[in-house]
Amino acid sequence: MTTSHMNGHVAEGSDNEAKNIDLSSHDEPPRHREMAVDCPDDLGSRTMPIRRSAQLERIRQQQDDMRRRREEEGKKQEFDLNSSIRLKKLAQVQPKAGIDNPTFEDILEGPSNTIKVLELDELLSSLKHIQHSLVDTQSQDDVALILQLVQNQDFQNAFSIHNTVAIHMHKMSPPYPVNASAQELSQEVQKILTISHQKDGQELGALLASPHFEALLLAHDGVAQQEMLLEPTTEEHAYERVAEYGGETVKIVRIEKARDIPLGATVRNDVESVIISRIVKGGAAEKSGVLHEGDEVLEINGIEIRGKDVNEVFDLLADMHGTLTFVLIPSQQTKNSPAKEMVVHVKAHFDYDPSDDPYIPCRELGLSFQKGDVLHVISQEDPNWWQAYRDGDEDNQPLAGLVPGKSFQQQREAMKQTIEEDKEPEKSGKLWCAKKNKKKRKKVLYNANRNDDYDNDEILTYEEMSLYHQPASRKRPIVLIGPPNCGQNELRQKLMEREADRFAPAVPHTTRSMRDNEVNGRDYLFVSRQFFEADMASNKFIEHGEYEKNLYGTSIDSVRQVINSAKICLLNLHTQSLRILRNSDLKPYIIFIAPPSQERLRAMLTKEGKNPKPEDLRDIIEKAREMEQNYGHYFDAAVVNTDLEKAYQELIRLINKLDTEPQWVPSTWLRLSRGLRKTLHRSSSEACSVGRRDRFNFLKE
Numbered sequence: 001m002t003t004s005h006m007n008g009h010v011a012e013g014s015d016n017e018a019k020n021i022d023l024s025s026h027d028e029p030p031r032h033r034e035m036a037v038d039c040p041d042d043l044g045s046r047t048m049p050i051r052r053s054a055q056l057e058r059i060r061q062q063q064d065d066m067r068r069r070r071e072e073e074g075k076k077q078e079f080d081l082n083s084s085i086r087l088k089k090l091a092q093v094q095p096k097a098g099i100d101n102p103t104f105e106d107i108l109e110g111p112s113n114t115i116k117v118l119e120l121d122e123l124l125s126s127l128k129h130i131q132h133s134l135v136d137t138q139s140q141d142d143v144a145l146i147l148q149l150v151q152n153q154d155f156q157n158a159f160s161i162h163n164t165v166a167i168h169m170h171k172m173s174p175p176y177p178v179n180a181s182a183q184e185l186s187q188e189v190q191k192i193l194t195i196s197h198q199k200d201g202q203e204l205g206a207l208l209a210s211p212h213f214e215a216l217l218l219a220h221d222g223v224a225q226q227e228m229l230l231e232p233t234t235e236e237h238a239y240e241r242v243a244e245y246g247g248e249t250v251k252i253v254r255i256e257k258a259r260d261i262p263l264g265a266t267v268r269n270d271v272e273s274v275i276i277s278r279i280v281k282g283g284a285a286e287k288s289g290v291l292h293e294g295d296e297v298l299e300i301n302g303i304e305i306r307g308k309d310v311n312e313v314f315d316l317l318a319d320m321h322g323t324l325t326f327v328l329i330p331s332q333q334t335k336n337s338p339a340k341e342m343v344v345h346v347k348a349h350f351d352y353d354p355s356d357d358p359y360i361p362c363r364e365l366g367l368s369f370q371k372g373d374v375l376h377v378i379s380q381e382d383p384n385w386w387q388a389y390r391d392g393d394e395d396n397q398p399l400a401g402l403v404p405g406k407s408f409q410q411q412r413e414a415m416k417q418t419i420e421e422d423k424e425p426e427k428s429g430k431l432w433c434a435k436k437n438k439k440k441r442k443k444v445l446y447n448a449n450r451n452d453d454y455d456n457d458e459i460l461t462y463e464e465m466s467l468y469h470q471p472a473s474r475k476r477p478i479v480l481i482g483p484p485n486c487g488q489n490e491l492r493q494k495l496m497e498r499e500a501d502r503f504a505p506a507v508p509h510t511t512r513s514m515r516d517n518e519v520n521g522r523d524y525l526f527v528s529r530q531f532f533e534a535d536m537a538s539n540k541f542i543e544h545g546e547y548e549k550n551l552y553g554t555s556i557d558s559v560r561q562v563i564n565s566a567k568i569c570l571l572n573l574h575t576q577s578l579r580i581l582r583n584s585d586l587k588p589y590i591i592f593i594a595p596p597s598q599e600r601l602r603a604m605l606t607k608e609g610k611n612p613k614p615e616d617l618r619d620i621i622e623k624a625r626e627m628e629q630n631y632g633h634y635f636d637a638a639v640v641n642t643d644l645e646k647a648y649q650e651l652i653r654l655i656n657k658l659d660t661e662p663q664w665v666p667s668t669w670l671r672l673s674r675g676l677r678k679t680l681h682r683s684s685s686e687a688c689s690v691g692r693r694d695r696f697n698f699l700k701e
Helices: 054-091 104-108 120-133 139-149 153-172 182-193 199-209 211-230 235-242 282-287 310-318 406-423 427-441 488-498 529-535 556-564 575-582 600-609 614-634 644-662 667-700
Strands: 036-039 249-256 265-270 273-279 295-302 320-328 344-348 375-380 386-391 401-404 460-470 478-483 503-505 541-547 551-553 568-572 588-594 637-640 663-666
Touching: 036 310, 104 273, 104 503, 104 551, 120 139, 120 153, 139 153, 182 211, 199 211, 249 282, 265 310, 344 600, 375 575, 460 667, 478 488, 488 503, 488 644, 529 541, 529 551, 529 568, 541 556, 541 575, 541 637, 551 556, 556 568, 575 614, 588 614, 588 667, 637 644, 663 667
Parallel strands: 478 568, 478 588, 503 568, 588 637
Antiparallel strands: 036 265, 249 320, 265 273, 273 295, 295 320, 344 375, 344 460, 375 386, 386 401, 460 663, 541 551
16 A cells, blocks of 8 residues: 655555545545554543533542442452351361361462452451351361461461462562473583482472472473563564665664553555654654654564564454564655754644544544644654644553644635535525625614624644743633523623622723713713724724714723722623633633523523513523634633522632632743833833933933
């Protein structure tokens, strides 16, 4: 299979052939392009992460902990019962001279060959319990004899040694034979023991020389020789094989690969050759630095690779561990050693499922994510397919996953939109005009500075993010967004009523006359129409509009004034205003207030004295979907208002978290802050220089 690139798109072919694929093509895409070798089982089956609220997650964890404790208690009770039954049977058997019943080995063995060590205190407690429960005098005497033995210091020392050795041997048991010459070692030991005069040495020599033990060692060596065929070839054998590839530049490299660390490489077929097409971050290949993209694999551990299909290579490497010896033809493409790439943190503005993407070069390594997830991009060497981790999954994700690059995603989304527009029937234009005319008839109090279609021209992919911890003296403004009748106004009012010393609104501007009970600067900032229009021309308003021939607006300066007072500014805005607010230096935290189900929404509105029609409820829910679809990339959190008090508590939790945990914010915000600080510092320095020059002139005069 040959892999080709055309206009930034990866081609996809069958097992032994390939063809170029362009995104504009309507042909069915081929099956695969690259095969990930030694890919973990859970890597290829990544599913979309399940979104849970913090409360649901805590409940789930508590349930898991309770279930785990119950299982442990049940196992302990079962273990104690089994121990009691064994010892009871032991007590009912007439002992011979001494106690000739080694049942403690059985006690140490648990199900599935798992070593479960019985503590001495537990053994004594069980014996005493059995002794008191027995009615037969002979059985009680037998158990008393066992108790006397268990309490003996020599027995306790032997018991402790046995437990230690059992645990050690269970943990340290090697997965493969240590060597295949146990018979030779036995013969050497026997020669040494021939000169021994100690009784233990003579007994060991007789044991090793017994026919049964010699037969056991013979069988061991036969099995070991077969098992150790998978061991890597020796260096001399590898160099002998290299000589067979005369005329070609060949190199030998070795990689230590543990069972818990995948190799982290993909291969592709080029006619009969097997080529390394990608080195994945986090794997043994990337850490070793000896494998490179474009290298042809000739052999692995003495097994010839040329001529094999990538699926055969996958099956071969899946069972190989330890030292892997590769015989390679190095890539002819000379690459300068790249500088260490900086990790870029981005917020995804679209959902991605690799199982539905026909153009991903290696589906096994695809990383799924949802809109709003933060990705840690650790490699952009391939501009079309970045390597990344999901935020919070670094410990559970052994290898970096493949995600579409920004330019590649923008290109194919643009192509998809073009195809959809070409297929769109002409009647949709009439519907759009009718909807537009209907919108004009609707009275709107506030209009944003930009039109509704501003964001529609952008193809949203990723946004670079950085961690930010808000200062105690400069709180981020809280913006509540939601469709009408979803409770954002009620929640805002409840926040200001219950914690008036913490929250405050931004005082709006207006051109209407002040009424008798109003105070300038508290209820409104009353200004002239000329002054208001001048601020409008200077883009000083987040949003503004006209109502009954009077202008109203919320300015950036009024929000900043609340922030400077060390209070949290609460805003209810229209979605069209979000872009202006986010492009300011205010660093808003935007919370979407979403409606519940249609039945729950009807009950809530009925409780408030409203009588909504079914079409009204559907309009609210549909409006919420449109807002999330068109402006969801601005939202930092979402609260479903199933109950006003519960929604209030969730709001408080989210707002409190801003003081205790750093949050991901657009990197442009922090760059803007640094730029402003530099400008202020430069202006201050220039002012100081002027001041010093003026003082010098004054002294000179």
